[in-house]
Amino acid sequence: xxxxxxxxxxxxxxxxxxxxxxxxxxxxxxxxxxxxxxxxxxxxxxxxxxxxxxxxxxxxxxxxxxxxxxxxxxxxx
Ligand SMILES: [Zn+2]
Ligand SMILES: [Zn+2]
Numbered sequence: 001x002x003x004x005x006x007x008x009x010x011x012x013x014x015x016x017x018x019x020x021x022x023x024x025x026x027x028x029x030x031x032x033x034x035x036x037x038x039x040x041x042x043x044x045x046x047x048x049x050x051x052x053x054x055x056x057x058x059x060x061x062x063x064x065x066x067x068x069x070x071x072x073x074x075x076x077x
Contacts, residue, residue: 005044005053013060014038023065036062045069 013022021034021042028034043066044058051057061069 003052005058009053009055009058010044010060012055013044013058016055017060020060021062021065022059023061023068025065025068028065028068034062034065036064038062042066 016022017038019038021036021038023030023034024032038060041063043061043063044053045061045066046053047057047059
């Protein structure tokens with residue numbers, strides 16, 4: 001599934017996250033949520049990479065955190 005996220009979804013995620021990274025991965029080194037500002041370049045990351053781009057299946061990640069996701073560089077973006 002190579003569906004692209006819509007611009008509206010990005011805006012909705014940005015609103016939901018308060019403009020901050022929603023990453024909660026322990027592998028990143030931040031404790032709890034990342035909360036880095038999402039401005040300029042940031043990534044819509046699908047929680048279930050086989051799923052679709054929907055509000056329940058995506059989180060907003062700063063570029064640093066996106067690099068730490070298991071699916072980074074895997075599959076089409
Ligand atoms: Zn982050
Ligand atoms: Zn992170």
